[in-house]
Amino acid sequence: MRSAPGALAALVLTxxxxxxxxxxxxxxxxxxxxxxxxxRSAKNPAHTDRPYRRWGLSAPLPEPPPPPARxxxxxxxxxxxxVHRVLTRDKVVxxxxxxxxxxxxxxxxxxxxxxxxxxxxxxxxVVGPGYGHFARLRSVxxxxxxxxxxxxxxxxxxxxxxxxxxxxxxxxxxxxxxxRPRLFRPPYGTYDTTTLRAAADxxxxxxxxxxxxxxxxxxxxxxxGPQRLRAGDIVSVPSGEPAGxxxxxxxxxxxxEVQQRGLTVGRLEDYL
Numbered sequence: 001m002r003s004a005p006g007a008l009a010a011l012v013l014t015x016x017x018x019x020x021x022x023x024x025x026x027x028x029x030x031x032x033x034x035x036x037x038x039x040r041s042a043k044n045p046a047h048t049d050r051p052y053r054r055w056g057l058s059a060p061l062p063e064p065p066p067p068p069a070r071x072x073x074x075x076x077x078x079x080x081x082x083v084h085r086v087l088t089r090d091k092v093v094x095x096x097x098x099x100x101x102x103x104x105x106x107x108x109x110x111x112x113x114x115x116x117x118x119x120x121x122x123x124x125x126v127v128g129p130g131y132g133h134f135a136r137l138r139s140v141x142x143x144x145x146x147x148x149x150x151x152x153x154x155x156x157x158x159x160x161x162x163x164x165x166x167x168x169x170x171x172x173x174x175x176x177x178x179x180r181p182r183l184f185r186p187p188y189g190t191y192d193t194t195t196l197r198a199a200a201d202x203x204x205x206x207x208x209x210x211x212x213x214x215x216x217x218x219x220x221x222x223x224x225g226p227q228r229l230r231a232g233d234i235v236s237v238p239s240g241e242p243a244g245x246x247x248x249x250x251x252x253x254x255x256x257e258v259q260q261r262g263l264t265v266g267r268l269e270d271y272l
Contacts, residue, residue: 051113056252059259061114065090067270080196082207083272084223086232092266093233093258094119095251096208098147098185100127100134101239102247108133110248112140114255117267121147121185121208124172126239131176143269144173145183146204155190162195167202183208183272185236206272210236216244218253229261234268 052060068088086094100122111118120134120142127134138144148154148165149172157165166184174180184204186195191207199207212220212229213236220229229235235254240247258265 055110055114055248055255057114057255057259061116061255061259062264064092064117064264064266067267071270071272079193080200080204080207081272082191082196082209083234084209085211085234086268086271088232088271090266091231091263093212093229093231093235093263094268094271095235095237095254095265096121096145096185096210096268097237097247099123099151099239100130100147103130103133104247105133105136107247107251108136108140110251111137111142115141116251116265117141117143118265119143119145119183119208119268121145121183122169122173123147123149123151123187124169125150135177138177143181143267144177144179145181145185145208146170146173146202147185148187151187153188153190154186154195155192157194159194159198162198163201166195166199166204170202170204182206183269185209208234208268208272210234212236213238214250214254216240216250218245218250220254220257229257229263231263 050060052058068090095116096119098121100120110116118137118141120137122134122144134142134144146166146169149168150165152161152165154162154165170180180203182203182205184199184202184206185208189209196207210223211225211233212222214220220235222228237247237250237254240250244250245253255265
């Protein structure tokens with residue numbers, strides 16, 4: 001019985017040593033071990049601190065300035081404004097995507113993570129059954145605009161035919177999204193005074209063309225003026241050829257050029 005105190009002391013000493021060894025590892029991380037955290041980040045890339053790097057950019061896009069107090073004024077009379085670029089001192093350009101042939105789900109992720117205020121000009125016969133993809137794009141900040149029912153060249157067509165192309169797509173987009181777009185882009189950029197009258201009768205408030213176009217190889221071409229991006233430019237991104245760069249790859253190249261020019265991406269609907 002005399003040995004019991006000694007045994008008890010040894011037990012206390014052993015417990016203390018074990019507690020000290022456990023404490024030397026530092027406080028437990030409630031989020032798990034580093035390997036576990038890395039695995040979770042890989043499964044959920046939206047949690048990364050710098051998502052722009054995953055989209056091929058070396059720096060984040062600057063935040064655009066606040067929207068202007070007033071949009072582009074409507075000219076007197078019945079004619080609609082036809083806009084190639086926006087007259088603004090804001091260091092912004094506007095990204096517009098045509099037709100709706102490309103439906104890459106990762107492009108939705110790109111728009112969401114980079115907060116790109118893109119405008120999608122949709123043609124019903126090209127989109128086909130893929131409107132759900134553009135509903136997802138709209139849910140992450142893209143706007144939906146009108147590019148006719150069948151991508152017909154409008155110039156020279158009678159009023160009834162032009163109205164059917166424009167109003168028909170207005171009705172389709174209203175049925176799909178509950179909206180009637182304010183902006184319209186004529187296919188191939190061709191139009192006449194009949195186009196402007198028909199578009200106005202369909203509820204359009206501006207006809208949107210472009211000064212710069214992004215080709216399938218990711219290179220920019222310019223309709224007129226300086227051969228470089230400048231503030232207020234509207235950039236058209238047509239659907240790419242199957243053998244060309246993907247929509248994400250072309251958009252990355254475009255964003256790099258935007259950043260090199262000291263610009264960022266603005267929301268076209270805030271200015272028109």
